[in-house]
Amino acid sequence: MSEKKYAVEIEDLVVEFKTDDGIVKALNGVDLKIEEGKTLGLVGETGAGKTTTGLSILRLVPSPPGKIVSGTIKLNGESIFEKPEEEMRKLRGKAVSMIFQDPMTSLNPVMTVEEQIAEVIELHEDINHSGAIQKAKEMLELVGIPGERGTEYPHQFSGGMKQRVVIAIALACSPSLLIADEPTTALDVTIQAQVLEMMKDLRNRLNTSMLMITHDLGIVAEICDTVSVIYGGRVIEHGSLDDVFNNTRHPYTEGLFRSLPNLDDRTSKLKPIKGLMPDPINLPEGCTFYPRCDYAMEICKTVKPSKVYRNDEHYVECHLYDENSVKEGGKIGK
């Protein structure tokens, strides 16, 4: 095994939110690694802990109520939990930046668009204000918005344009790690393709590593090198694109694929996964997925499954497999 360099390594990350109803267990030991220059797709349902994972890397989990209970996060080999706030601030927007999910609310309504882009440039680069504004206009052009519209306010932009402004802010300082939290959810398909193209281009030019948070398996197939499937605050299956797409092991991952519309057979019905995400305040004792799982066994109710490796990269957390049977596959019906 050759020495791999990782842009980010997350180990056993546990994050909780204290609420009036109880403690919400958002992340329950997330493991995640992104190799330098590669893109990892973090896939899961709403509430599975995708955004919290992203925010943890920036150390921006709102606290209170949120609390990072245990685990480590390393950025380019350095643990971020030991860093003083001042140093962390220098990383945000420069080494790591994040594209937020909801473009409608992610921009400050009382600042012009170019000011908002220029702000991050001024913070991290040795440049005067007019220089930063100039660069902000260039960033706007890069994401397909005429530079002269920079003097306008967010409310004068459409949703798709706002999302592109959010992307421009995230890309302005050419971060080495980009966390994209459902960057295309708010966009129509034609713009979606453009934005993905832009991000691919960035990755190729600047060797940016990316954490692509999404529930769109199409985007994962398009852009990602590796895939982590997250459920109930844990990565339950991880592997290369080929591993996860073509040698699917976890029943939940399989369920995600079956929930996709089939373009070849338009009369076929969708097969959604039955039931709902478990309440993160009362997670099931054993496997968090067992109440919805077609293959659930007695052991699933009480014992948490541990990682079973199919190859160096690909693992699954499921009682259906042991070290031998995981290599054979075929446990779950197609």
Place this chain on the structure above:
Amino acid sequence: MWKFIVKRLVSMIPVLLGVTLVIYLIMSMAPGDPAKVILGEQATPEQIAALRDELHLNDPVLVQYARYIGGLLTGTMGKSYNSGLECGIEIMARFPNTVRLASVSVVLSVVLALPLGVIAAVKQNTIFDGASMVFALIGISMPVFWLGMLLILFFSLRLGWFPSSGSEGLKSLVLPAVTLGFQHMASIARVTRSSMLEVIRADYIRTARAKGVSENKVITKHALKNALIPTVTVIGLQIGGMLGGSVMTESVFAWPGIGRLMVQSINKRDIPMVLGCVIMFSVSFSIINLIVDVLYGFIDPRIKSQYK
């Protein structure tokens, strides 16, 4: 923007007509005959009847009102029943005192309330937050006249630091301004805190943090301007309320402003003078509201684009 301002100024006319009509009706229905009050206890019924005739008090109320409005259009508020002088002259002589008192109170309350509200929000659920909100609660609950009397008792009578009444110099301004400003400071602080609390949880604040903006800048540059939008509304309303509050404060401290003039005129059934004061209050209130609306435009570009 200018079109908006002119439109708003024109819309003040019906407001003023309505306000004066209501006050005119109330004053004419109030018990007590102005003629009797003017002439005093010893007046004969003939004298009273003659004066009532002279003041047109026997005409139907609406005719009287129409005559009054006619007078306003020709630039006169009528003569005071009490002094016999033109009302406008006395009102204009007193108005600057009220403005002086109110503006010092406003500045005082805003300067104290904004930092108090912002810090309370940023340090939510700490001792500071609790203490400042208890302080604000006391301020809101305390009636102006009572606070005024307490301040006089303590600072004038006991300590002798400030005069209890009059309007000579800055010293005599302190107690009335504090009395008038305290309640408003409390409300402004509370609104600032709650709007700030809402804003600092907003997504764009998270975006700012993710850019690497320092916490101080996040608060002062990104959050405060957004939080000011509801706060400015309240400050505007408070200034209007201050004009009303000045009626009581001026009475407590014998401050020679139009609030006190109005109270005195009501007691003397001096209808033209009361109306004059009310008009002055209404015009000031409307203009302050207009200024607040214009200010919005400078704070919030979304609102500015609607001013057409």
